[in-house]
Amino acid sequence: MVSMKLFDSERRVIEAAERLAAALGSDPNHTVAAAAMDTAGRIHEAVNVYHFTGGPCAELVVIGVVAAAGAGPLATIAAAGDQGRGLIPPCGRCRQALLDLHPDVFVAVPTDDGPQLRPIRKLLPDTYFFPDADARRMVRFNKRYYEAIATGRKTSTVRYDDPIAPGPAIFLFEDDDAHRTLSGTVTGVERHRLDRLTAAQARLDDGTSIDQLRKGLQGHYPGLPSEAEVEVVTFTVEAPDVMP
Template identity: 65%
Template sequence: MQPLQSELRVIETAEALASTLGGDPNHTVAAAALDTQGRIHSAVNVHHFTGGPCAELVVLGVAAAANAGPLVAMAAAGDRSRGLIPPCGRCRQVMLDLHPDLLVAVPSDVGPQMQPIAKLLPDTYFFPDSDAERVLRFNRRYYEAVAEGTKTSSVRWEELIPSGPAIFYFEDDDRPALKGEVLAVNRYRLDELTPERLRLSDGDTVERYIRGLRQHYPAMPDDARVDVVDFEVR
């Protein structure tokens, strides 16, 4: 997916820091990460023959030292004008375990793209004791409705959302994230959706809702199974 403005700032921060490297072979990659408060944290790798950490892992520590909480976007860039680079396998596993709702910037033929960390490491092992804080993302136009409790459900495709406490993060929004809880996640085929299951108000239709859903998920197939997520603000 195309990067949002906040995610472009993460990419730009990583690339700007990487442009200052090159004279020291022990530090060759820069990384930047965005937290749910809108803060960007940055760091560089520590190359060493014993297995010094990648920049992505160093920035996780930097963010933790700043009490950042869950991270929502990450980018890494190489020195000597190498530009955006994807994370290695070890970094992907750590990101998935500690920040399972992270979007990671990767290069492509059409420019930077944001990929969910779960899609960068499919069919993987999950570390059961990581106790990661979860994030439920929203378009910023829903902030008031979610904050006021008039919007209490959302439909998602391939987002792997669990029940339990979560931070409600509104993309490209300067207002503070909200704390809440995912109460239930129920999966249906598109042709099983009903006004009751979608919590539709009077006058709205399933067909119109699905058309809107396809604008958000253009790759969603006709036989897709989607999750109806019920939530509440604490």
């Protein structure tokens, strides 16, 4: 699995979870802390509630805290154990809840190479999707594209192994100090083989050649085979001529 570089904002989420976990005392009913960042850059914190009847994990409690705050979909979540246990991965129940309620969240997990982020769908492959969850979707972009998307100059993106569904979505610009987001709509998703992708299919209209696009994709997705299927995603934004 390709490792994902942690942004500073994502590191802050991990640090918040570990800091709260370190502050937990000897109460056996509260042994895990969770922290989650919403699309506005706010970090929400919570702890688990252990009980023999099946008290909730810290990740589930923080989902409730986020809902109580009226926050939008979660961008990043992390959990840490008390007594110096550090970062811990979510259990199966939490993974299913996160996938259904925040399907685009990135989850921090411990690895031999240190903390890494995984899309929640990678932590629960081939799973059941709760059809009535009605989760608000999110599409991530590099922050350098904010102005082009906000002004309507950029209306498409090419993705690999990053399922995006048509419909309303929040456009999140990663590691943006201003935590700017845009509301928009994914209008279409087309699948094409990378080695057969044409400039017209890729909606190239900014002077980028199809060869440059392919090389850029293979640089962004290390090991991407030339025969891989990629998705061309088209979208619109609300009030694209309004700048902050």
